[in-house]
Amino acid sequence: MSRYNFKENEAKWQALWDERGCFAVGEDSARPKYYVLEMFPYPSGRIHMGHVRNYTLGDLVARYKRARGFNVLHPMGWDAFGLPAENAAMENRTHPATWTRDNISAMRRQLKAMGLSYDWSREIATCDPEYYRFEQKMFLDFLAAGLAYRRDSWVNWDPVEDTVLANEQVIDGRGWRSGAPVEKRRLQQWFLRITAYAEDLLAALRSLERWPDRVRLMQENWIGRSEGAYIRFELTGDKPADAEHLEIYTTRHDTLFGASFCAVAADHPLALRLAEGDPELSAFIAECRRLGTSEAAIESAEKRGYRTAVAARHPFMAEREVPVFVANFVLMEYGTGAIFGCPAHDQRDLEFARKYGLDVLPVVAPPEADAATFAIGDEPYLEDGVLINSDFLDGLDVAAAKAEMARRLEDSGAGERAVNYRLRDWGVSRQRYWGCPIPVIHCGECGVVPVPENDLPVTLPEDVDLDSPGNPLDNHPTWSRVDCPQCGGAARRETDTFDTFFESSWYFARFCSPDADRAFRREAVDYWLPVDQYIGGVEHAVLHLLYSRFFTRALRQCGYLGIDEPFAGLMTQGMICHETFRDADGAWLPPGEVKRLADGAMVRADTGAAVTVGRSEKMSKSRKNVVDPEAIIDAYGADTARLFMLSDSPPDRDLDWTEAGIEGAWRYVNRLWRMVNGAADLPPPGTPMPADCSAAAADVHRTIHKTVDGVTRDLERFRFNTAVARIRELTNRLEDLDRAEAGAAWVVREGFDAVVRLVGPMMPHLAEELWQRLGHAALLVDTPWPEADPALLEDETVTIGVQVNGKLRGTVDLPKDCGDDAVEAEALQLPGVARAIGGKQVRRVIVVPNRIVNVVV
């Protein structure tokens, strides 16, 4: 009885829940559904503390909602494609598929040891052809719907590895593995037309009321809507014969009269055209490309340009022609890849103008400024003001000038209002092996031909050479050779695979009907979706969550589903942090290799040498400040680890992992264990409350109901740390109650039942065991959530603070809702109050019923 045997109990209850299929669910119209989902893991091989937190949070929600009577879907799967499998395959001489399968087995075992209430019958792995075959079909549907297309695009090219690198794999302009300078190359790439939904993805953010504001804001910024205008400048000067106009995009069309140059991106068609006969310009463009992504270029951000012989005529001043530059700070990907420069009212334009000696003509002046003398110094003028030097706009404010200019542009045909987005189409091609093959065939005669549906899935070849440079699918001797489905001639498979964000953009929907022979069984997705509560790291705030929102819309457009938003509620968890340790040489030390001496100093466990303790940082392999969850579960059990994950910090905040913290959780587990098991002579379950309860017992009785109420409200609002605190407080009260008091035994039984039920979603094994020991026949997982008696939530007496001039001088205990006069009279009699008043004139007494009294003297 002394110590809780978690090993035995956790294994026992896990086996029993499993055997009884407690968490397997199906559609059930009789009960309200609740779909709780945690972001599925990449099968790296072992779970880390971030997983433990994520899945503890999810399991708490799932078990709580289940107890509240919901039909809860709580599935788990594996985000199983990705580059690490290829790297591991090269290092360990295994096949990516083998490596991935082994990792999944290992991690599944670890997750099961946590006692999570998953419906394991719905498990999926995205590398399974029975999964990815459906996304190949989706892609073909997207293609038919115009949501997928192919075009040239710039990529990071590693000339040594002979492959494309993701942005994350380019470090300081060099390939992360080869160290070779990365080149920009233009390749044909597949894209998904996420920009078609830009406005909708933005507007619908407002409807996601149960998402953190922060995430909504990040998506809003990412989509980056701006309102402006396209303006066409007529080209003059020494221009290519067929280049008549230059179209630019601006949000400051009000400043058009301040234009002193135009600039195009290095990759702008006009620049490329001019470069054909101009080696100097060619060199400049090559230079821009080379420096484009490097850290150095972005850091220094030096504005550089090449002045072409082409000029552009101002749309409203026939006599004004401005030079056209090719400039390194103009982005081809945004707007039209061309701008007009108004140096007086734009930081970059001003820097550029000063460097190249261009006019700086102010066209907006501060309201109080003298228009005749207002001039721009080192800083552009960016505020609202009055238009000057601007013909028909003079005297207007910025907003009115924009409106008027837009009208004039549209009337004259020189331009029109336009909305632009920062968001770009999603490039999904990856020149990698361990991903889902893109199901198209390239035919010399027919062009791009979709793989016929009957031929799906296009599966990966098993015999693959991962050691040679380049795309392994490209290198495969036979895999890509195929007959054209249309003309039957020799053709070639697409050898690119999908970005792995593709798989994670629809997995939540596959969980609804994981065995369906189509992507989804419609009744299943209609019943379960959207996900009611999604939980995961904030690092996915934009990419994964935005892609999934887009995918859901695209799937709806193609008739797969009937909803727009996949995740009705989102909770983003903070990171797990840990102190960092370094030895005298500055090398990082793992927590297991240091120990704390009696005086608090930290030393190396082996040599006793001094260790510097750094601040707590996110657990990471590079800093070696990681703690292995399996070791913790071995030493303390899953329930203890889970409790600690919930105890100290709110879920969205970072959590400091400490040895002392896990010890504290372990202490509480044992305390509960001893308390419940040590109680003698409890009345059997269901015994009615005795009439003769002492005041102390009745008070604890009330505390039990207040705790049930408070914890329930905390869980609804995801305030798990305060929920834990309340439960511990009730535990303290129950321990303190004198068992000799009349009615105490009954109240203690009520309290034990309540505590055990409240901790059920947090520490399910311990709770299940204690529930049984308390004499209940049903499983705790099948027992409804406790309900508080509303009559017991309000006290009959209240403690009212009494202030004099805002300073607390005492308290009075009075019956609830007694009159203000009575409260005031009691308050003024307090010795501390009288002393503080000290014979001065009482000017005013403010009484806030049941709260506080403030005496003003």
Added chain:
RNA sequence: GCGGGCGUGGCGGAAUUGGUAGACGCGCUGGACUCAAAAUCCAGUUCUGGCAACAGAGUGUCGGUUCGAGUCCGACCGCCCGCACCA
């Protein structure tokens, strides 16, 4: 640079949303039990002064609103995160 968040005891964090600051936990101090240790239990623990009663100060800094401010407003300081030449 732009956008957002956060500053409360030795530490993690509470505070009914303007009403008794510091719940709960960790740590620490003292005591009980023990030959001893661990475990457990009891008491204390914001700071300053005092044996104490008590008094004063106190939620990053300065100012404001209010009977009353951790909470609202203004300015500043510091830390963290996201985006970053987006015209």
